[in-house]
Amino acid sequence: xxxxxxxxxxxxxxxxxxxxxxxxxxxxxxxxxxxxxxxxxxxxxxxxxxxxxxxxxxxxxxxxxxxxxxxxxxxxxxxxxxxxxxxxxxxxxxxxxxxxxxxxxxxxxxxxxxxxxxx
Amino acid sequence: xxxxxxxxxxxxxxxxxxxxxxxxxxxxxxxxxxxxxxxxxxxxxxxxxxxxxxxxxxxxxxxxxxxxxxxxxxxxxxxxxxxxxxxxxxxxxxxxxxxxxxxxxxxxxxxxxxxxxxxxxxxxxxxxxxxxxxxxxxxxxxxxxxxxxxxxxxxxxxxxxxxxxxxxxxxxxxxxxxxxxxxxxxxxxxxxxxxxxx
Numbered sequence: 001x002x003x004x005x006x007x008x009x010x011x012x013x014x015x016x017x018x019x020x021x022x023x024x025x026x027x028x029x030x031x032x033x034x035x036x037x038x039x040x041x042x043x044x045x046x047x048x049x050x051x052x053x054x055x056x057x058x059x060x061x062x063x064x065x066x067x068x069x070x071x072x073x074x075x076x077x078x079x080x081x082x083x084x085x086x087x088x089x090x091x092x093x094x095x096x097x098x099x100x101x102x103x104x105x106x107x108x109x110x111x112x113x114x115x116x117x118x119x
Numbered sequence: 120x121x122x123x124x125x126x127x128x129x130x131x132x133x134x135x136x137x138x139x140x141x142x143x144x145x146x147x148x149x150x151x152x153x154x155x156x157x158x159x160x161x162x163x164x165x166x167x168x169x170x171x172x173x174x175x176x177x178x179x180x181x182x183x184x185x186x187x188x189x190x191x192x193x194x195x196x197x198x199x200x201x202x203x204x205x206x207x208x209x210x211x212x213x214x215x216x217x218x219x220x221x222x223x224x225x226x227x228x229x230x231x232x233x234x235x236x237x238x239x240x241x242x243x244x245x246x247x248x249x250x251x252x253x254x255x256x257x258x259x260x261x262x263x264x265x266x267x268x269x270x271x272x273x274x275x276x277x278x279x280x281x282x283x284x285x286x287x288x289x290x291x292x293x294x295x296x297x298x299x300x301x302x303x304x305x306x307x308x309x310x311x312x313x314x315x316x317x
Contacts (some may be wrong), residue, residue, distance in 0.1 A: 010203075015196040022189055026307070030182050033312045043316055051308035055301060062196055062297040068135075074142050081146040085153040092157035 010064060018061025025054040134287050141291050145298050148261075152302050155254040156309060163314070165246035172247070172314030175240060181311040184227050185303065191220035192300035199293040202286045210276055210289070217296070218269045221262060228259050251310065258306060261299050268292055 029050040032043060059065045068074055163172070198213035232252070235241065242252040272292055275285055 010196075010200060012197065012200060015193060015200070018196075019189070019193040023186075026182075026185055026189065026304075029308065029312055030178070033315055034178060040316060044313060047308055047312050047316070051304055054304050058192070058297065058301055058304070062192060062300075063294065073139055077143055077146050081149050084150055088150065088153045089157045089160070092154075093160055096161040 014061050014064070018057055021057045021061070022054050025050045025057065130283060134283075134290075137287060138290065138294070141294060145294065148298070149302075152254075152257070152305075155250075155257060156305065159250040159254045159309065162246040162250040163317070167245040167247075169245040169248065170240060171317065172251070172310065173317060175235065176311055176314060178311065178315060180227070180231065181307060184224055185307045187220050187224040187227070188300050188303050191217045191224065192297050194220065195293050195296045199290055202281055202289045205281050205286075207276065207281050210281065211273060214269060214273055214276075214289075218266060218273070221266050221269070221296075225259060225262050225266065228255065228262075232256075232259075255306060255310065258299065258302055261302075265292070265296055265299060268295070 029047050032038065032046055032050075036043070038046065065078060066072070066075055194213050195217040198210055198217060201209035201213055232255075235248075240248055242249045269292065272285070272289055275288070279285060
């Protein structure tokens with residue numbers, strides 16, 4: 001049975017479950033933001049977690065990540081991509097917020113004047 | 120019998136390689152979107168006296184866009200299932216439905232863009248709006264390409280039926296479409312939901 005040609009067939013259930021879960025995550029996040037019952041800090045964390053949950057739901061149920069056989073190249077490339085993306089996004093934010101923090105108002109005016117536009 | 124099996128597994132291997140190659144392209148596309156997201160996150164507060172996201176965007180409108188794209192991702196998945204089972208009529212119906220949902224999404228996005236530009240809030244207004252138009256516009260461009268690809272594939276299926284070549288191409292198209300829905304989750308969250316909180 002093992003060398004039977006393996007045509008990857010996915011089930012309808014996989015898509016239905018993925019769709020319902022995605023809908024639930026989207027609507028929950030939306031209602032949380034529109035209702036505004038939570039404090040701002042908790043709201044940001046909750047919405048981010050819901051987005052990540054939906055991301056992984058769709059990766060599993062729509063893109064079938066991790067369902068491939070042993071040499072898991074797709075998974076490997078995916079993990080490498082997440083690393084690059086994490087460095088890119090968090091690195092940019094970290095550097096830019098630090099720049100904003102360390103630049104004084106006087107330095108900023110000086111910079112703008114040197115640009116020739118002034119304020 | 121064993122010959123049939125060898126031939127079949129060779130095609131499977133070739134299909135796996137094609138899917139993998141396409142997967143690598145999508146992962147590099149992720150890096151492109153990540154840099155645009157980073158740019159947007161850095162520039163989101165730089166409104167230069169202009170309107171912020173909370174003032175500009177209508178939440179029910181963004182939710183409708185999200186639901187349209189999510190539904191199209193679902194029908195696209197079902198269409199590939201139909202293709203694997205060689206059900207030509209269902210493939211055409213479901214991909215047609217995916218196309219219509221995708222087209223309505225694109226129409227809504229373009230309406231939003233023209234409305235913003237008309238009100239004077241174009242990409243020239245502020246750093247925030249430049250970043251917004253670049254990020255959401257790049258996604259919209261991908262959607263446009265996906266829709267064109269869908270038309271071509273439906274024509275191919277109509278003409279040549281569901282041979283193994285077409286089924287493989289439909290699988291690639293569906294991966295691309297699911298990927299665009301994944302990117303939109305983050306656009307919806309980062310641009311619209313978190314924009315409304317600020």
